[in-house]
Amino acid sequence: MTVPFQKYHGTGNDFLIIHADEHVPDRGELAERECDRTDGVGADGILFLALEETFDPPRVVMTLVQPDGETAPMCGNGARCAAEWAMDRTGTDSVMIDTQAGTLRADRDGEDVVVEMTDLTFDPDAIPVDADEPVLREEIEGLEVSVVNTGVPHAVSFVDDVDDVALEEVAPPVRHADVFPKGTNVCVASPDGSGGFRQRTYERGVEGETESCGTGAVAIAVTARRLGLTDADPVDVSPPGGDLRVSFNDRGRPTLAGPVEHEFDGEVAVEPPVEP
Template identity: 40%
Template sequence: MIRFTKLHGNGNDFIVIDEYKAKVIQDDEKPAFASKYCDRRFGIGADGVLYLGISDKADIRMRIFNPDGTEAEMCGNGIRCLVKYALDKGYIKANAAVETLAGVLSISSRRNDRTWITVNMGRPEFSREKIPVKGTGEFLEVGMHGYKVSAVNTGVPHAVVFVDSLDSPELFNTAPEIRYDPVFPKGTNVNFVRVNSRDEIAVRTYERGVEAETLSCGTGSVACAAVAHRLGKTGSKVRVNTKGGELVVSLKDGTAFMEGAAERVFDGLI
């Protein structure tokens, strides 16, 4: 039997497998496990599987596998869920560090009626080499598939598109075209953004690996805030409204910080 815990961050939901004390799923079986159990009809249902392990670089280690079996470098909502689980188990304290494929990220947490976690997301990368995007320089407001597209890496690659309305079904017909465009050698997540004010934006995200819209994307929210600020559309601190809830993103001296809640849904055995 395999124990698991289901958690979510703003409706972006994950299966957590605890490998802090011993490996549960062999590495070569992790992709197939994610594909099977992320299925919402024949499995547990989730936007990804998180593996919590020990680290020689940080307090804990996070690996994340998407429903299509690919491994992602990082996940903003996922790291909050992993931290929530580790806090509940007593593996870490309120201030800790998490090793990811995108680097070691520091976190802090506070609790009232919910667990609120702030993640130091590092410096958003705008150079094409770091995103990656073919070519040199920055990829800001480039015409693609009928839209002006900007790109940034906030742990994983993101395309950001500013629109007047988030309600058009055409947006998510176009999202796969941008996601798979050859200009992005490793593919990209696609975010549509409406600017509400200097300190508030609304975001919808089509996620690479999920290949569909999710209720929230942490790295995507940071990407949208970073691009909006770089283009002068917002200030350095914004409230990001997603379908699943709210995040707060702050940019300080080029570094992005993301705060949001994470909640346990249930525990189970498979």
């Protein structure tokens, strides 16, 4: 048996979208199999979405299952893809997104989809990280990082040039460090010369570098402002897959803006093939 999917990406951060009503016996197994870029469709995760059109604006319930088969509470680019999917189906320019990290509002702004992110925190208990006070510019497993939760944990390191960092070597020890009981994403950022930053991110659950990470872009922007590295608003953040923009609205919450593209549609088997 197969189920239909739509493939979307936000600045290269790509996802299979499957309607939550579709019968998938084991979502984790499906994500492990189909997110594989060699033997599956290839993606940074599967978004299971349920659309509730009776609300104004419409609501979409988002569950992200990552390539390791685990569920992540939040994903910035995933939320933007979910918003585009829902707006395509409802003919609206605004939707509400229910995630495990909270409810977000998303709006279309020209070519971009803008999502208001969850409340961020540097509080160690809320991240979580084993520390008595906020971790700002402290060395963990050989990398100087600042730690923040923007829906998911991030360890952010500011470097001279992100291209000079062997991310696949330096990130895993930090991602798995004992001080992070639930693990962490690892971001490196370098100034772009105009108040913004270039970004590379090693993502927990993907267990590798991704073309873009929305919660990581927000983590870089809010940490840079906390450390006095920029006073720009918006803060431009450029991962390998494109350009994102982090702003701060009148409620003091960050917003994440950037393009979203619908790549193609297809079908996947809901159960693994039987071995001969």
